[in-house]
Amino acid sequence: MTKSPNPLPQQRATMQVPLLDLKPQYKPLAAEIQAVIEKVCASQAFILGPAVKELEAAVAAYSQCRFGIGVSSGTDALLLALMALNIGPGDAVITSPFTFFATAGTIARAGAVPVFCDIDPGNFNLSPAAMETFMRKHCERRDGGLHTRAGARIKAIMPVHLYGQMADMRGLMQIAQANRLHVIEDAAQAIGSEDAHGRRAGSYGEVGCLSFFPTKNLGAFGDAGMCVANDPALAERMDVLRVHGGKPKYFHAFIGGNFRLDELQAAILNVKLKHLDGWTQGRQRNATFYDEAFARADLGQAVQTPAKASGRHIYNQYVIRVRDRDLLRQHLTAAGVGSEIYYPVPLHLQKCFAYLGHRSGDFPESERAAEETLALPIFPELVATQLQYVVDTIAAFYRRG
Numbered sequence: 464m465t466k467s468p469n470p471l472p473q474q475r476a477t478m479q480v481p482l483l484d485l486k487p488q489y490k491p492l493a494a495e496i497q498a499v500i501e502k503v504c505a506s507q508a509f510i511l512g513p514a515v516k517e518l519e520a521a522v523a524a525y526s527q528c529r530f531g532i533g534v535s536s537g538t539d540a541l542l543l544a545l546m547a548l549n550i551g552p553g554d555a556v557i558t559s560p561f562t563f564f565a566t567a568g569t570i571a572r573a574g575a576v577p578v579f580c581d582i583d584p585g586n587f588n589l590s591p592a593a594m595e596t597f598m599r600k601h602c603e604r605r606d607g608g609l610h611t612r613a614g615a616r617i618k619a620i621m622p623v624h625l626y627g628q629m630a631d632m633r634g635l636m637q638i639a640q641a642n643r644l645h646v647i648e649d650a651a652q653a654i655g656s657e658d659a660h661g662r663r664a665g666s667y668g669e670v671g672c673l674s675f676f677p678t679k680n681l682g683a684f685g686d687a688g689m690c691v692a693n694d695p696a697l698a699e700r701m702d703v704l705r706v707h708g709g710k711p712k713y714f715h716a717f718i719g720g721n722f723r724l725d726e727l728q729a730a731i732l733n734v735k736l737k738h739l740d741g742w743t744q745g746r747q748r749n750a751t752f753y754d755e756a757f758a759r760a761d762l763g764q765a766v767q768t769p770a771k772a773s774g775r776h777i778y779n780q781y782v783i784r785v786r787d788r789d790l791l792r793q794h795l796t797a798a799g800v801g802s803e804i805y806y807p808v809p810l811h812l813q814k815c816f817a818y819l820g821h822r823s824g825d826f827p828e829s830e831r832a833a834e835e836t837l838a839l840p841i842f843p844e845l846v847a848t849q850l851q852y853v854v855d856t857i858a859a860f861y862r863r864g
């Protein structure tokens with residue numbers, strides 16, 4: 464066999480590193496998953512059956528909570544939490560402008576006003592210090608509660624644990640308690656993440672909202688989600704609201720919706736949950752590889768890797784801040800490396816929220832994050848050569864100047 468004069472570059476140009484590939488995760492579980500699907504098919508019991516109950520108990524325990532209420536998506540988990548806490552017209556909820564649309568979208572759909580507070584540039588989450596400054600500047604205290612200057616009663620805060628890393632919940636809970644605010648945690652990206660005190664995402668607030676969208680660390684074969692909670696009365700209210708508020712069936716003391724989790728999805732998730740910790744460890748291992756490989760590449764200020772987390776970061780995404788982000792992304796795409804921008808437009812600048820009256824510059828850290836961040840492939844089945852290829856491709860982009 465004749466030896467290629469330069470085998471490495473040739474080999475490298477053809478390497479493909481997708482942002483996410485779920486097929487290697489499915490393959491070893493295929494027989495087990497098909498068996499549980501068949502079991503549900505044989506039972507022909509598709510709505511709120513034993514698999515949903517089993518998953519609710521297991522995910523609640525995993526999230527250090529007493530109750531789980533399986534729902535149709537992470538979005539519906541947020542909406543259900545807002546409805547259960549009676550948040551609606553005349554109310555406001557403070558949240559982050561740097562998050563997936565559903566966070567603020569559900570607040571608006573509940574009839575309340577999303578009120579944005581800028582993020583901590585270190586972990587991309589709401590921080591207690593920023594929240595306090597925000598409240599001092601933009602809120603007023605009267606009639607025993609906190610109000611926006613426009614007059615809406617602030618009822619709750621909705622912190623987001625972005626990318627799989629928890630916001631400083633201890634500090635945020637203190638602020639919430641001092642101001643008698645409800646707390647709904649958007650833990651859609653953060654199942655099993657922990658803070659420095661060993662507390663898990665979703666266990667601090669009255670409701671924690673999880674998503675099982677296929678790209679999440681625990682992903683369904685379609686849409687699915689869950690509310691986790693500790694208060695039995697609130698859990699019971701969510702349980703009833705997810706079936707149109709009917710209890711007993713066809714008797715409606717209040718108006719809910721159809722927010723049920725499918726039995727088929729629950730059966731699949733019960734199989735997958737057993738592997739979640741292993742997959743999360745794989746993501747953490749890949750994150751460490753990237754951290755070290757970027758440090759070795761010594762790219763100065765061009766690439767900033769995620770700040771070290773003090774608890775358990777589950778790396779639903781591994782997100783770097785970079786110079787010339789959009790050009791780098793084109794370079795990565797040309798080299799066969801998948802990437803994504805989570806999120807290119809902060810929510811205060813979305814057209815549908817123009818009625819809130821925000822302008823560019825209102826939340827500078829969120830706007831800067833939207834311009835600088837890039838998510839790299841991090842799924843657990845990636846191998847070292849692929850990870851190194853991603854780093855080498857990025858290093859080549861900056862070295863060529």
Ligand SMILES: Cc1ncc(COP(=O)(O)O)c(C=O)c1O
Nearest residue numbers: 536537538563565651674675676
């Ligand atoms: C932060 C955040 N909130 C809410 C959601 C909504 O979850 P779902 O897609 O399951 O409706 C997502 C999902 O992408 C999310 O990332």
